[in-house]
Amino acid sequence: MDFSEPSEAVQITQALDDFIDQEVSPLESEYEEFLGPDYEKHIVDENHRQVPEYRDIVETIRKKSVEAGFYGMTMPEEAGGGDVDILTRAIVGEHMSNRPPGFHSAIFGGAGGPTPILLACDEDQREEYLKPLMDGEITTCFALTEPGHGSDAHYMDTTAEKDGDEWVISGQKCFITNGPYADFVMVFARTSGEDGDLGGITCFLVDADNPGFEVGTIHRSMGMTPGTHSELYFNDCRVGEDKVLGEVDRGFQSAMDWIGGGRINIAAGSVGTAQFLLDMSVEYARERETFDKPIGHRQGVSFQLAELATDIEQVRQLYRYAAWKMDEGERARKEESMAKLRGAQLANDAADIAMQVHGGAGFMKELPIERNYRSARVFRIFEGTDEIQKRTIARELI
Ligand SMILES: Cc1cc2nc3c(=O)[nH]c(=O)nc-3n(C[C@H](O)[C@H](O)[C@H](O)COP(=O)(O)OP(=O)(O)OC[C@H]3O[C@@H](n4cnc5c(N)ncnc54)[C@H](O)[C@@H]3O)c2cc1C
Structure with missing residues (x-):
């Protein structure tokens, strides 16, 4: 090994x-x-x-x-x-x-x-x-989530119906990252089957200037770069057959084949963020003195750092194991979800501990900790919530 x-x-x-x-x-x-x-x-x-x-x-x-x-x-x-x-x-x-x-x-x-x-x-x-x-000349966005369906995106209300040699897309998407600026949208719509079927969903490539397509409200969000996420509307949005990505009715399944790498990247990013916050906190604990001694000499502080360092190492090994399995072509569905679940919590715990160790200074915007505290929260929600990761792990077990 x-x-x-x-x-x-x-x-x-x-x-x-x-x-x-x-x-x-x-x-x-x-x-x-x-x-x-x-x-x-x-x-x-x-x-x-x-x-x-x-x-x-x-x-x-x-x-x-x-x-x-x-x-x-x-x-x-x-x-x-x-x-x-x-x-x-x-x-x-x-x-x-x-x-x-x-x-x-x-x-x-x-x-x-x-x-x-x-x-x-x-x-x-x-x-x-x-x-x-x-070539970096244009950008895109991935439009799956809707106001009525997120974790259960395959119950989507957006439809696309065939009319001659065109498809007519109708529906609304929300929370879409880069939605306001994308030159084209990868949008998912039901083209056959019943609510909840994994099949029967098609991915279309829709240009931002296509008639019937519109960017809606730009969401106000927590901790992330502002102005990044938006609603997208498809009002009888007509596209040609040449805008179908891959096979008709197979869009959802083929997109899901690639989602695992995203979960691992979130876990890896969480480890990096947590390490950054730990290193800052260790340095502060060495320098900051109260009652005539560095705060790092108190177990109340140093044990928080010891716990965090241990959690970081656990998640680091977990995401690397999941990634290694994927690269080996092995099924890693359970490990990807485990890494995402623990990574998301780690990023939040690290921001909380860093803020506690820094006291009032950690709460103020002069240091990056409060921004990390806010931006970490989304890790437990997007690319599959904590509960959806647990559901996946449980399904793999039972
Ligand atoms: C910042 C941000 C960026 C995003 N970017 C994109 C994007 O680019 N493209 C895109 O398509 N989507 C995007 N999303 C949407 C994201 O994928 C969804 O928010 C996420 O999948 C959760 O769906 P939901 O918000 O509808 O919550 P819901 O699915 O309504 O869930 C609500 C709560 O119920 C829980 N829950 C739901 N079902 C179950 C169950 N079976 N068992 C137990 N608990 C359950 C959830 O865990 C959650 O706590 C983004 C979201 C955010 C916040």
């Missing part, structure tokens, strides 16, 4: 650190207002849309990331990617999260960037969507 990090992961993290120093940090210094205590006021306008200056920074980093070969690095070579495996991607993700909030999140494009779901594109779709996406 070999617990060392793959050499490719070590090389990529070093190259990323250099890239951040050279390309990202100067922008962070120049546009401090987008990262400082009042970042939320500066990033969006009165309609909660991200302001052009902020969008430009995201685009600049994306284009530089394409040039440097980081963008889309997990995609296969035949799609223009770097063929990086799941374990390496996750270790890199952990490393990237082990730093204060910054613009580095734009390097991989997040939900707007390349996704293996699009490997189902046919030749023409590859030219029209996948290639420009890989």
Whole structure:
């Protein structure tokens, strides 16, 4: 058994650190207002849309990331990617999260960037969507959740009906990451079957300027970059047969085949964030004195840090094991969910402990802890809630 990090992961993290120093940090210094205590006021306008200056920074980093070969690095070579495996991607993700909030999140494009779901594109779709996406020229979004259905997304109300050689999509999606800015949407609609059937759902590629498509309210959210999520409306939105991604009626199943990697990335990101908060807290516990002694000399403080360090190591090994199994082509459904479940809780616990150890200073916006405290909460909700992960683990057991 070999617990060392793959050499490719070590090389990529070093190259990323250099890239951040050279390309990202100067922008962070120049546009401090987008990262400082009042970042939320500066990033969006009165309609909660991200302001052009902020969008430009995201685009600049994306284009530089394409040039440097980081963008889309997990995609296969035949799609223009770097063929990086799941374990390496996750270790890199952990490393990237082990730093204060910054613009580095734009390097991989997040939900707007390349996704293996699009490997189902046919030749023409590859030219029209996948290639420009890989080149950082356009962005996308994944539109599954609806006001009436989230955990049970396959009970969706959005439908697509055939009319001649066109499909007519009708419905509403919500909470969609990058929804306000995506150039095209991967939207899921029921095309046959009954509520709750996994089959009978089709994925369509809908251009943002397609008649009948509209971005609705941009949500106000907790702790995340403001102006990122929105409702999407499809009002008799007509698209040609050439906009079907993959096979008709098989969209949901093929999308679900790729979701596991996302769960592992959340677990890995949680470990990185927790490590960042632990390191900050250890340093503070060494320096901060009360009653004439560093607070780290008190078990009331040091045991909190010991517990957190132990939890971090547990989740680190768990997500790496799940990723390794996936890379080996083994079924890892249970381990992915275990890693996501524990990782999400870890990120929240780490922010809570870091705040407690820092006392009042941790509560103030001058330090990044309170932002982490708010942004960690979503980990227990998106990409499958805690309860849905437990449901999956239980199903695998019983
Ligand atoms: C910041 C953010 C970004 C998102 N981005 C996207 C995106 O880009 N694309 C997209 O399609 N969606 C996105 N989502 C939606 C996300 O995937 C859903 O919010 C999530 O799946 C939960 O669905 P829901 O909100 O409808 O909650 P519900 O499904 O209504 O669940 C409500 C509560 O009931 C519990 N529950 C539900 N069913 C069960 C059960 N069987 N057993 C036990 N407990 C249960 C849940 O765990 C939860 O606690 C995003 C959400 C957020 C918050």
